[in-house]
Amino acid sequence: MALIASLAVLLGGSGxxxxxxxxxxVRVAEGQYKVYKQTNAGGIGPFAPSVFDFSETWSLWRWPDxxxxxxxxxxxxxxxxxxxxxxxxxxxSPDFRIxxxxxxxxxxxxxxxxxxxxxxLPTKLACTSxxxxxxxxxxxxxxxxxxxxxxxxxxxxxxxxxTRFVEHTPASVIPVxxxxxxxxxxxxxxxxxxxxxxxxxxxxxxxxxADREWQSDKFELTLPLHAPFLVWTxxxxxLLDFAEEDNHGRVREQGMKLVRYQQWLDF
Numbered sequence: 001m002a003l004i005a006s007l008a009v010l011l012g013g014s015g016x017x018x019x020x021x022x023x024x025x026v027r028v029a030e031g032q033y034k035v036y037k038q039t040n041a042g043g044i045g046p047f048a049p050s051v052f053d054f055s056e057t058w059s060l061w062r063w064p065d066x067x068x069x070x071x072x073x074x075x076x077x078x079x080x081x082x083x084x085x086x087x088x089x090x091x092x093s094p095d096f097r098i099x100x101x102x103x104x105x106x107x108x109x110x111x112x113x114x115x116x117x118x119x120x121l122p123t124k125l126a127c128t129s130x131x132x133x134x135x136x137x138x139x140x141x142x143x144x145x146x147x148x149x150x151x152x153x154x155x156x157x158x159x160x161x162x163t164r165f166v167e168h169t170p171a172s173v174i175p176v177x178x179x180x181x182x183x184x185x186x187x188x189x190x191x192x193x194x195x196x197x198x199x200x201x202x203x204x205x206x207x208x209x210a211d212r213e214w215q216s217d218k219f220e221l222t223l224p225l226h227a228p229f230l231v232w233t234x235x236x237x238x239l240l241d242f243a244e245e246d247n248h249g250r251v252r253e254q255g256m257k258l259v260r261y262q263q264w265l266d267f
Contacts, residue, residue: 025063025064026062026265027060027264028062028263028265028267029060029261029262030059031258031260032056032057032058032258033055033056033156033257033258033259034054034055034056035053035054035055037253037254043078044154045154046152046180046182047182047183049079049080050080051077052078052080053076054074054076055076056072056075056156057075058070058071058072058073059071059072060267062265062267067092067099068091068094069090069091070090071087071089072088072089073087074105084105087103088101088102089102090102090157092157092161095164096160096161096236096237097161097165097237099120100118100120101117101120101157101158102117103116107129107138110129110131112131113129113131113138114130116128117129120149123145124141124144125142125144125148125179126140127142140192142179144177144179146165146174146177147162147165147166147176147199148162148176148177149162149178149179150180150181151178151179151195153181156239156242159231159239159242160237160238162221163219163233163237164237165199166199166201166219167201168217169201171201172200175196175197175199176198177197179192180192180193180195195226196223196224197221197223197224198222199219201219202218202220202230203218207241209240209257209258209261210257210258210261211260212261214232215235216234216240216241217234217235218230227246228244229243229245229255230243230244230245230251236267239258240258241255241258242255243257
């Protein structure tokens with residue numbers, strides 16, 4: 001059963017995942033994700049307005065302590081004639097699990113808000129989005145545990161994150177909690193639902209994405225009210241492809257995949 005929760009509009013401060021930025025980080029890789037064969041009359045997303053022409057370019061950096069930082073930009077239109085370009089950063093553990101993410105976008109009904117900062121804690125997802133008026137700042141403490149992440153807004157690194165919790169042995173299955181966020185109205189500026197499902201490890205599969213061959217790990221994500229999803233990652237947890245299945249187990253030609261990739265260092 002889906003757990004439903006509102007994001008309370010409360011005073012809340014956002015914190016940076018790294019207070020000491022004096023250490024030298026090194027660039028490991030860069031790439032780009034794109035949504036292909038969009039739906040909903042050309043767009044994607046469960047809520048109006050739909051998102052059109054979504055792409056995400058990013059660079060991956062490694063810090064001396066073994067953690068990673070992703071710096072990127074999401075470009076899309078929502079509605080179809082309104083362009084958006086939002087910068088984001090993701091802090092990843094050495095095994096490619098999300099520790100913290102921050103996005104520059106503003107809440108739809110809070111035009112002077114931002115940035116949005118979310119910490120992936122062991123027992124909860126904690127997010128804040130400050131505004132000029134502290135009374136309108138959004139703060140979320142959503143109880144979650146184990147493997148959880150964002151299903152919407154679409155997040156490639158969040159999808160890769162949940163695959164790091166399941167054993168890579170045939171038919172291994174774990175429970176997952178996927179967060180879906182909507183911004184319905186000025187009176188209710190942010191609303192979140194949590195879909196409780198399962199993630200199964202399917203096995204190894206050789207696939208071709210971003211003009212190269214990968215020996216991928218393949219997973220099946222099942223959630224209530226959705227067709228099953230297939231997720232392919234590199235052995236280190238980098239998302240390669242994300243697609244829907246139909247009722248007969250066939251892959252639909254719609255989803256999000258890595259379309260450009262360059263790597264300088266192993267990780």
